[in-house]
Amino acid sequence: MARAWIAGTGAYLPAKVLTNFDLEKMVDTSDEWITQRTGIKERHIAAEDEAVSDLVIKAARPALEMAGAAPQDIDAVIICTITPDNSFPSTACLVQKGLGLRPGIPAFDISAACSGFVYGLIIADSLIRTGAVKCVLLAGAEILSRITNWTDRNTCVLFGDGAGVAIVAPSPDPSRGLVASCWHADGSLGDLLIQPAGGSRLPASAETVAAGLHTIHMSGNEVFKHAVRAMSQAAETVLNQARIPPEEVKLFVPHQANIRILEATCQRTRIPLERTVLAIDRIGNTSAATIPIGLDMAVREGRISAGDAVLLDAFGGGFTWGAALVRW
Ligand code: ACO
Helix, strand or coil, rough: CCCCCEEEEEEEEECEEHHHHHHHHHCCCCHHHHHHHHCCCCCCCCCCCCCCCHHHHHHHHHHHHHHHHCCCHHEEEEEEEECCCCCCHHHHHHHHHHHCCCCCEEEECCCCHHHHHHHHHHHHHHHHHHHCCCCCEEEEEEEEHCCCCCCCCCCCCCCCCCEEEEEEEEECCCCEEEEEEEEEECHHHHHHCCCCCCCCCCCCCHHHCCCCCCCCCCCCHHHHHHHHEEHHHHHHHHHHHCCCCHHHEEEEEECCCCHHHHHHHHHCCCCCCHCCCCCHHHCECCCHHHHHHHHHHHCCCCCCCCCCCEEEEEECCCCCCCCEECCC
C-alpha cells in the first residue's frame, strides 16, 4: 500500500510585520531581551479582515501549483489549528468552499496545538494507506494574535500568524514518503499551556473577557523543559524506527517556539543547526503553522531534493508531541 508523500508545499504570511522595536512601545520589554531569550526578531500579524481560512486559501494555491494538482484532485481537507474561523463550521469546510474543491469530500479540523501538522500528516498517511482517499490538502494555520494578551510581556512577544499547506498524495516510489512517525499526548499537563475560556467549560461572558481568559496562559519554564525532552525523544524514536542515523538527516524541521529549545533539541538529537530550518527570527511561534511554513521555505530555497531524509518534530499544548521522517 502506497504511503503518504508530500507532493507540494505553500505558505502565506500576512503583510503586516510587528518587530521587537514595535513591542518595546507596547509592553515593558526590549529587543535585546526578546532576541536573547527567544531568538525572535519579528512576527507577522493578520489584517483585521483576515481569518485563518483566508490564510490557508492563500497558502494552498502555490502548494497545488507545485504538486501539479487542480482543486478537483483534492479528496480530503485537514486543517490543523487552535484558532479556527468559527467553532463550526470547521475551517476545513470554509477552505473547501473558498478554493472551489469538490462538494462532498470529507473536510475537518484537528486541534493538537503546535503538534497539529505532525498529527495531521499521520492522519493523512493513514487515510492514503487504507485507500480511503488519494490526495489530501493538509494545512497548519493560526492567527494567534487574536488570542494573545497584548499587555502580558511574558507571552505577547512569542506568537505570530501564518499558514502552511502540504498537498499529500500516494508516494510515487516505495522508498519515498512517510517512513516513520510517532505521536503522543499527556493531558495531565494541559493546564501549563491553555486558553482557559471560550469553550463549554467557561463560555464567553463579560467576566471572562475582563479577566483575560480568552488569551494564551503559559508556564513558560515548565513548557520549555518538557518541549526539549519530548522533542528529543520523539526524534530519536522515529530515527530508530527508520533505522537512520542523525548524520543521514538532510534537513531537520522542528516546531519553532524558541531558539534555545531548537539549540537544545539539535544538540540532544545530534543534528547540527546548519541542517535545521531556523525561521523563528522571522515568524515567531505560529503554532501548527511553523512546520509547514518552514518546509515550504526550505523547498523553495532548494534545501531539499528527491529522496532526502527530512525530519519533522513538534511539541505543543495538550501536551502533545510527535515526529515524522519523510523521504522526500
Ligand atoms: N521582556 C523582558 N522581560 C521579560 C519578558 C519580556 N518580554 N518576559 C519575561 N520577562 C522577565 C520575567 O518577568 C522574569 O523576570 P523576573 O526574574 O524579574 O521575574 C525574567 O524575564 C525571566 O523570565 P523567565 O520566564 O524565567 O524567562 P525564560 O528565560 O524562561 O523565557 C520564555 C521565557 C521565552 C517564555 C521561555 O520559557 C519559553 O520559550 N518557553 C517555552 C514556550 C513554548 O515552547 N511554547 C510552545 C508551545 S506554544 C503553543 O502550543 C500555542
